[in-house]
Amino acid sequence: MKKVFSDEDLVKNLSLYYLNRHLKKKPIERYHRTIDESPLHDREKYKKKSEILLLNSFMHHFPEVKFENLTCESPDFIAQFNNKKIGIELTEVINHLEMKKVESCLNKIFRQAEIVLEQEDTTKYRGVYFLEFHSNIRFDHPESQQEIILSICKSIKKNKPSGCIKSIRKSFHRRNVFITHEYSMNLFDELCSEKILELIEKKNEKFPYYDTSVDECWLVIVSDMNSLASRYTFIQDKEHLNEVKSPFHKIFHLENLCGNITSIK
Structure with a gap:
């Protein structure tokens, strides 16, 4: 049977389990398998899987909640809780609208760099890489994106910052190459x-x-x-x-x- 809780369709999402040490892995695996077996379009399946990952922390607060319909709409999910049928509508609040486009460009750049490194030598470079960029980098300019990808690959190969990369940090992962941005917060954000x-x-x-x-x-x-x-x-x-x-x-x-x-x- 094909493994459905896989690296290819899930771990590339930036809301992924490797950033959450408290993932309820067994129910998540089961829920993802149920979604995969549904007649939803692949794009909708991916969306539902991502939503369930976002709800992982919710499941820690309500461990008695048992999802029974994962593929419905309006609301997004139907669950059982305290002998009641509960509809759960999930929505994300965007704090920085201006960052949405930047983040979309970054995700595409990261994915292209991941492909390059995995094609060259997955075993050698596998891991989770957290990158911080120098300021004033334009991620939405096609002519600069290839230069950024080259800087990312060079930094990962040498395990030290190069070009537009300000800092790089690596965490262990046993299977593939995953690249994301370094987690940093503004105290007044x-x-x-x-x-x-x-x-x-x-x-x-x-x-x-x-x-x-x-x-x-x-x-x-x-x-x-x-x-x-x-x-x-x-x-x-x-x-x-x-x-x-x-x-x-x-x-x-x-x-x-x-x-x-x-x-x-």
Whole structure:
């Protein structure tokens, strides 16, 4: 039987398990296998698998939750909890919209560099590489992307920074080459509570169209801390979240690095 919890389709996602030491691997494997066996299009399967990875920290807070429908829409998942049928709607809050395009370019650059290194010698270069770049690098210019890829490959081969690479750190991985950006935080990188409230309002508008067979519908808002565009250090004016009005039975904000969860409703 083909291994479905594989490196090829999952570990290239930047919300991946190698950055989360507390992955609930067995249920995640089972859920991914169920998604793979579904009639969903491959693109939708990948999206669902990524969403389940984002919910890993949620499962630590609610270990009794058992997902029974992983491929539905509106809400994203249906689960059993305390003898109730729970609909779970998952959404990501973007903290830095301007970083979305940059991050997309970076991901493509990393993937191309991974392919080059794996084709040359996977055994020699396998591992997880965390890179920090010098400032003023333009990742969206096609003419500079090849130069960046060359700098990445050279830095990994020599295990020291080269060209546009400011620093490089390697962690063990037993199978493939994975490249990501170094995790660093600005101490004053706030997530405005208004962004969370605006997201809740948008979901409130869609609530009447959700599956009415569930006993409760929960909204889980995730800050993907492995993403440059989503990470934050604190929620600004957090007390404003206490004023929320919503038809959702429960609303949570979750960050998926340390697994901190805030109950909004």
